[in-house]
Amino acid sequence: MTLRIFVPRDAAAIAVGADEVATALRAAVKKAGVQAEIVRNGSRGMLWLEPLVEIEREGVRYGFGPVAPGDVEGLVKAGILQGKPVAEIKHPAAIGVVDDHPYMKRQTRLTFARCGVTDPVSLEDYKAHDGYKGLERALALKPIEIVDEVAKSGLRGRGGAGFPTGIKWKTVHDTAGPQKYIVCNADEGDSGTFADRMIMEGDPFLLVEGMTIAGIAVGATRGYIYLRSEYPHAAIALNAAIAAAKKAGYLGPSVAGSSHAFELEVRIGAGAYVCGEETSLLESLEGKRGLVRAKPPLPAHKGLFDKPTVINNVLSLCAVPFILSEGAKAYADYGMGRSRGTMPIQLAGNLKFGGLFETAFGITLGELIDDIGGGTLSGRPVKAVQVGGPLGAYFPRGLFDTPFDYEAFAARDGLIGHAGVVVFDETANMAKQARFAFEFCSIESCGKCTPCRIGSTRGRETMDKVMAGENTSQNLAVIEDLCNTMKFGSLCALGGFTPYPVMSALTHFPEDFGRPARKLAEAAE
Amino acid sequence: MGRHEPWSEERTVGIIADHQKLEGPLMPILHALQHAFGHVPEEAIPVLARELNLSRAEVHGVVTFYHDFRRELPGKHILKLCRAEACQSMGCERLVERAEQRLGVECGNTSADGRVTLEAVYCLGLCATAPSAMIDGRVVGRLDNARLDQLLKEAQA
Numbered sequence: 001m002t003l004r005i006f007v008p009r010d011a012a013a014i015a016v017g018a019d020e021v022a023t024a025l026r027a028a029v030k031k032a033g034v035q036a037e038i039v040r041n042g043s044r045g046m047l048w049l050e051p052l053v054e055i056e057r058e059g060v061r062y063g064f065g066p067v068a069p070g071d072v073e074g075l076v077k078a079g080i081l082q083g084k085p086v087a088e089i090k091h092p093a094a095i096g097v098v099d100d101h102p103y104m105k106r107q108t109r110l111t112f113a114r115c116g117v118t119d120p121v122s123l124e125d126y127k128a129h130d131g132y133k134g135l136e137r138a139l140a141l142k143p144i145e146i147v148d149e150v151a152k153s154g155l156r157g158r159g160g161a162g163f164p165t166g167i168k169w170k171t172v173h174d175t176a177g178p179q180k181y182i183v184c185n186a187d188e189g190d191s192g193t194f195a196d197r198m199i200m201e202g203d204p205f206l207l208v209e210g211m212t213i214a215g216i217a218v219g220a221t222r223g224y225i226y227l228r229s230e231y232p233h234a235a236i237a238l239n240a241a242i243a244a245a246k247k248a249g250y251l252g253p254s255v256a257g258s259s260h261a262f263e264l265e266v267r268i269g270a271g272a273y274v275c276g277e278e279t280s281l282l283e284s285l286e287g288k289r290g291l292v293r294a295k296p297p298l299p300a301h302k303g304l305f306d307k308p309t310v311i312n313n314v315l316s317l318c319a320v321p322f323i324l325s326e327g328a329k330a331y332a333d334y335g336m337g338r339s340r341g342t343m344p345i346q347l348a349g350n351l352k353f354g355g356l357f358e359t360a361f362g363i364t365l366g367e368l369i370d371d372i373g374g375g376t377l378s379g380r381p382v383k384a385v386q387v388g389g390p391l392g393a394y395f396p397r398g399l400f401d402t403p404f405d406y407e408a409f410a411a412r413d414g415l416i417g418h419a420g421v422v423v424f425d426e427t428a429n430m431a432k433q434a435r436f437a438f439e440f441c442s443i444e445s446c447g448k449c450t451p452c453r454i455g456s457t458r459g460r461e462t463m464d465k466v467m468a469g470e471n472t473s474q475n476l477a478v479i480e481d482l483c484n485t486m487k488f489g490s491l492c493a494l495g496g497f498t499p500y501p502v503m504s505a506l507t508h509f510p511e512d513f514g515r516p517a518r519k520l521a522e523a524a525e
Numbered sequence: 526m527g528r529h530e531p532w533s534e535e536r537t538v539g540i541i542a543d544h545q546k547l548e549g550p551l552m553p554i555l556h557a558l559q560h561a562f563g564h565v566p567e568e569a570i571p572v573l574a575r576e577l578n579l580s581r582a583e584v585h586g587v588v589t590f591y592h593d594f595r596r597e598l599p600g601k602h603i604l605k606l607c608r609a610e611a612c613q614s615m616g617c618e619r620l621v622e623r624a625e626q627r628l629g630v631e632c633g634n635t636s637a638d639g640r641v642t643l644e645a646v647y648c649l650g651l652c653a654t655a656p657s658a659m660i661d662g663r664v665v666g667r668l669d670n671a672r673l674d675q676l677l678k679e680a681q682a
Contacts, residue, residue, distance in 0.1 A: 012651045015666030047653035189648055191609030197650035222548075229593050230649050232662060268556055270591030273647060287551030288583075289590040305548065347653065349614035354653030377615075386610055390647075420652065424614045436613070440647070446590075 003036040003081065005029075006054040006061070008116065010043035010201050011233040012194065017069055018051040024072040025053070032081050042202020044116035045356030046103050054098055055080050061117075062086050063098040103353065106372065108334060110322045110342050111315060112358045115202035121240040123248055126205040132250065134321030138213045139258050146217035147173050150320060152328035154340030159185055159276075159313030160388065160417040160493070162339075162406045168310055171300035172218040175308040180220035182211050183285065183304055183311040186227040186234070187269050187276040190389025192420030195344040196314040198356055200227070200234035203318075204241035208264060210317035212255060213324055214310055215262040223264045224304070226281050229271055238266050273390075273444035277492045278311045280446060291448045292492040313418075315344060334360035339405045347373045349386075349422035359404075366400030369423060380425040384433075384509065388417025390440050391497035393504035394430065413504060415497070430509035434479075435463035437501040441494060452495025455486040459502065472514040479506065529563030529598070536561065537569050541576045551577060551587055555594055564595035600635040600642040602680040605659040606668075608632075608645045611652035620656055620673050621645070627677050641680045 007013075007022040022038055029036045044052060049065030053075070056062075064075060071093060078091045095101060109115075118125040126132070138146050151166025172180060184207065188196040200207060211223045227235055242264050245251045253261045267285055269275050275284045279293035282304050303309020319341060323331045332340045339361035345368060347354045352374035369375070369385060376382055384394040393414035395402065402408055409416050424433075438459035445452045459482050465475045483499035490496040511517040530536070540557045544550040554573070558565050565588050574581045588594050606612075606621050621632055628636040628643055635642040651657040654666030660676055 011649070011664050012654050012666060015649075015651050015657060015664040016654055050654065188650070191607075191648045192611045192652045193648075194650035194652055230646060230659075233664075267552065270552065270556070270593035271646075272591050284552065285549055287549040287587065289586050349611040349652065349655060351653070390610060420611075422611045422614055422652065428614065433610075433613075436610075440609075444647075 003034060004039055004056040005036055005080070006039045006041045006056070007051060008043045009040035009120065009233070009237075010050070010198060011231070012047050012198075013043050013050040013052070014233065016050050016066065020069040021051045021053065021067050021072060024069045028072055028076045029081065032076065034081050036081060039119050041118065042115045042120050043198055043356075044098060044104065045112065045198065046101065046353070047355040048353050049095065052098075055086075057086055061098045062089075063095040063101070064091060064093040065095060067093055103355070103357070103372070107358050108342050108360055109358045110331070110334070111206070111318050111344055112199065112203070112356065113322075114206070115199055115356075118203065120202050120204055120237055121244065123205065123241075123244045123250075126203075130325065131205055131321075132209055132256075134324035135209050135213055135250070135256060137324045138216055139256060139260075143173060143217050143219060146213060146324065149328045150217070150323055153319075153323040153331040154328075154335070154338070155316060155319055155323060155331065156339070156406070157313055158315035158319070158343070158418070159188075160415065162416070165312060165316050168300055168312070169214065169218055171298065172220070172308045172310045175301055177308045179222070179305075179307050180218055181304045181307055181309040182214045182218070182220045182223035183282065183309055184211055184223065184225040184314060184317055185276065185278060185281055185311055186225050186231075186314050187281055188314065188418055189228055189230075189273040189276045190391070190418050190420050192348040192386065192422035193346050193389055193418040194348070195346050195356060195419070197231050197234050199314060199318055199344075200231070201237045204234075204237040205245065206318045206321060207238070207314060208241050208245050208251070210320040211264060212250065212262050213320050214312065214317060216255065216258075216260045218308075218310055220308075220310065221261045221263065223262065224285055225264070225266045226269060226275070226285055227266055228269045235266055235268060242266065272446075273440075274446045274492075274494050277494060280492070282309070282311065289446070291446045294491060336360075336362035336403065336405050337407055339407070343404060343416070343419050345404065346418075346420045347423075348420060350376045350378055350425050351423045352377050361405050362403050364400065365395060365402045365404070365421075368404070368421060369400065373421075373423065376423060376425045378425045378427075380427065382423055383426045383428050384424045384430060384505070386422045386424070386433075386501065387420070388415045388500075389420050390437065391415070391493060391500055392417050392420075393500045394433065394508060395504065396508040398508070413500070413507075415500060430505040430512040431463065431467050434502045434505040434513075435460060435467065437498050437505075438463060441498040445494060449489070449491040449495060451486045451489035452491070452498075455482050455490075455495065456498060458482055459486075459498075466513055469514060476506065476513060476515070530561055532562050532566045532568055534568070534572055537572050538576060541573065551579075551584070555588065559594060563598050567596065601640050602661055603642045603644065604676065604680060605644045605646040605649075606632070607647070607649050607651070607655070607657045609648040611648075612656040615655040617656040617668075620668060620670070623670060623673060624677065627674075636681075638681075641677070
């Protein structure tokens, strides 16, 4: 019986030495003369343990992490290549049964169920782990019934805005057109987010299946994945999955033998953050500057090449196969309020146990940071947490009781965005972070609307004055005024949401701006 | 990073022709040109305009809009340091300063000896193993002074 050893091919694992570990293991296997297959799986998402090496015994996976290339010899000596009972393999990096790890046990993995478990580029493995069951059910339904199923699940766009996915699909379904498109927004550029990257690298067929179902539901025969250029490993995985799906007849003129056609192509972005905005992305796909379009017309009516287009985030499309195979109700049973289902939350920055944590909506920020994330990696107290990427608000500890829910975050002048959580310790200077928010906006602004183009530059200059202690109160009044103009006058979320990090930093950490500190009780209000 | 071929109009026309069947071919063409020539040279712009039936201004506008497209040849190695929030929380700015000092140039420039181009990148999606970098397409996480020095040493060798 061939021994199976797993070493992730996820970029985060590779960044900390997974390729070198795999090479060392291959050499050790050869030297030991044993029958062993090294599978390059996705990441389990426990990123502080990467590279996480797993061995399989009677269908149970045991983990060792983090493993440096130099640790391989020790692992071999401990007996990972032999039939030895796992209990007898003593190694300081041993974490036991991976599925029983508390970090995994506490999650509800619907979208990430297969990520880290399977060989991401093996269609056979995908199908053996319930892959393409959603498509199978979709093919037994009428297109409008697929749309209804997604609508009933309560799925909202996971890219940030939280718009109901079913309504988008219904609009495209109801719009006549000789050519319609499915576009996947894989231009997740928010710092602190890596869920799209992980799922595309760790389970690319899931996205392919989700987009195929979307195509059948709305009558679109072509799909594009607009992938950011910073994710080369995801491009490799997606192209491998598309090629395999094509070969097996899951993509092409007759999807799985049905009368539906669907073609899929990956297109690579070119480092423009603003192309994560859907209309800018469509312009870029057409080969133009990524200038934001004014809405209406909605992309659902006039999208890519002015044709009716569904444009959805990676995670939204990746939620679809589960909704189809298990039913809308099974998905909607998770969550709280109007936030249904699960959210793959990304714990990042200065955190002891950073990683991917998929859970139903409703978990509090404090649980995520202190309990699951284990507090800061530096060991210093948490000062601020930015949720939702560069356009998300900074929250102080006083707001740690906020539940993860679109409306609850909005009520406290924050946003969930793409569910990236970045932790800063007490060494952070929040005036500097506010300045960075303006600076980032000025670098990435597409330049179409004045509040964003000019406001970001003026904001950065004014913050420089504030930080130099120059007329602090007058200049802070200018900052507040600029934020107000940007928030209500910008064409898209880049200019419109830059005030979130700025104003939250100023509101919750006034002492960093030369204003008197607030009392803890006020912060919680 | 392999050596790049010198620009030629013939090769440019060939690359464009290879992509003409695509819908919205300009971005894939620009990536392919940069892959071949290491940058998108000024001379390529009128050729692109002619072959794609666009104005030169339109092509110029696209090339200059995107951070990825270079208008000049980069150094032998390209080191990108992430400067986004998650990496900031783990001290990336100190690493940027260190790299700038060692290379004697500010971020966004190529060292005088032409060995290393130092650039900022805003998020490689390696936010839980921050600070992150990418050197010649290879990703590096948990970057610290020692690892940075090693990367620079390799690149400058």
